[in-house]
Structures are given as structure tokens and as C-alpha cells.
Amino acid sequence: MLRILKGLKVKFFPNLWKMNTSRNRIHYLFFIFLTIGIGLFSRSKFIPDLIYPYLGDLLYCLMFYFIIGFLFPKIKSVNVLLSCVAICFAIEISQLIQVDWLNEIRDTTFGKLTLGSGFLWSDLVSYSIGGFVGFGLENYLNKK
Numbered sequence: 001m002l003r004i005l006k007g008l009k010v011k012f013f014p015n016l017w018k019m020n021t022s023r024n025r026i027h028y029l030f031f032i033f034l035t036i037g038i039g040l041f042s043r044s045k046f047i048p049d050l051i052y053p054y055l056g057d058l059l060y061c062l063m064f065y066f067i068i069g070f071l072f073p074k075i076k077s078v079n080v081l082l083s084c085v086a087i088c089f090a091i092e093i094s095q096l097i098q099v100d101w102l103n104e105i106r107d108t109t110f111g112k113l114t115l116g117s118g119f120l121w122s123d124l125v126s127y128s129i130g131g132f133v134g135f136g137l138e139n140y141l142n143k144k
Contacts, residue, residue: 022073022074023069023070023073023074023138024073025070025073028066028067028069028070028073029070031066032063032066032067032070035059035062035063035066036063038059039056039059039060039063042055042056042059043056053122054122054125054126055126057088057123057126057127057130058126058127058129058130058133059130060088060127060130061084061085061088061126061127061128061129061130061131061134062130062131062133062134064083064084064087064088065080065081065084065130065131065133065134065135065138066134067084068080068083068084068087069134069138077135077138077139078135080134080135080138081131081132081134081135082131084130084131084134085127085128085131088127088130088131089124089127091114091115091116092116092119092120092123092124092127093119094115095115095116095117095118095119096119102115
């Protein structure tokens with residue numbers, strides 16, 4: 001089993017554990033704002049019903065990928081991936097906590113956008129995909 005995983009790592013992600021690039025903070029700041037803009041647009045009527053419930057969560061995790069990459073430009077991509085997914089999972093799991101003061105924050109527009117409103121298992125899948133999209137984009141752009 002270990003040989004199979006090692007082969008996958010070498011074949012599909014050869015630089016997974018070695019990648020320790022210095023990220024351009026200006027580019028990542030641009031990616032953060034671009035992702036926020038696309039995320040706000042994703043809540044419009046122009047998005048197909050099939051992807052509407054999942055696109056915002058995917059972009060939310062992608063935004064965290066870029067924020068972590070911006071704040072910590074020298075850490076490995078895999079650590080950025082794990083961090084952004086862990087943060088999003090923590091925020092999603094926190095939605096199981098229903099206390100008055102936290103629900104009052106969630107009732108505001110900003111609170112709903114940042115903390116969400118209700119726990120969904122499908123959000124965890126969307127966050128995972130969003131993290132891997134960020135990881136893949138970063139690896140693709142670093143190859144160029």
C-alpha cells in the first residue's frame with residue numbers, strides 16, 4: 001500500500017513535499033479580491049441551480065488558501081492546503097454551536113457570509129475541493 005501511495009505522489013505531485021516557494025504577495029492579494037468578487041457574484045441568479053449550493057463554499061475555502069499563502073509566503077503548499085481546509089472545517093463545525101450571542105452575529109449579513117448559518121455535510125466536501133483547487137492552481141502557476 002505504501003508503494004502505491006509513494007508512486008502516486010511521485011507521478012501526480014512530484015513536488016508535494018519539496019515545494020517551498022516564495023509567493024508573490026501582490027498576486028495573492030489580487031487573487032483574494034478576485035475570489036471575493038466571484039464569490040459575491042456566485043450568489044446571483046445567473047448561477048445554475050446545480051452548482052449554486054456548493055460554489056460559494058468552494059470559493060470560500062479557495063479564498064482562505066490565498067489568504068494563508070499571502071500571510072505566510074514561504075510555507076509549503078501542502079501546509080497551506082491543510083490549513084485552509086482545517087479553518088473551513090472548524091467554521092463549519094462551529095455552526096453546530098447554537099448560542100444566542102453567536103446566532104445574533106450570524107443573523108447579520110457579514111456574520112452569515114463569514115460564519116455561515118447551518119451545518120451541512122456537503123459543505124465539508126466543497127471546502128475540500130476548494131482547497132485542492134487552490135493547491136492545483138498554485139502548482140500549475142508555479143510550473144510556468
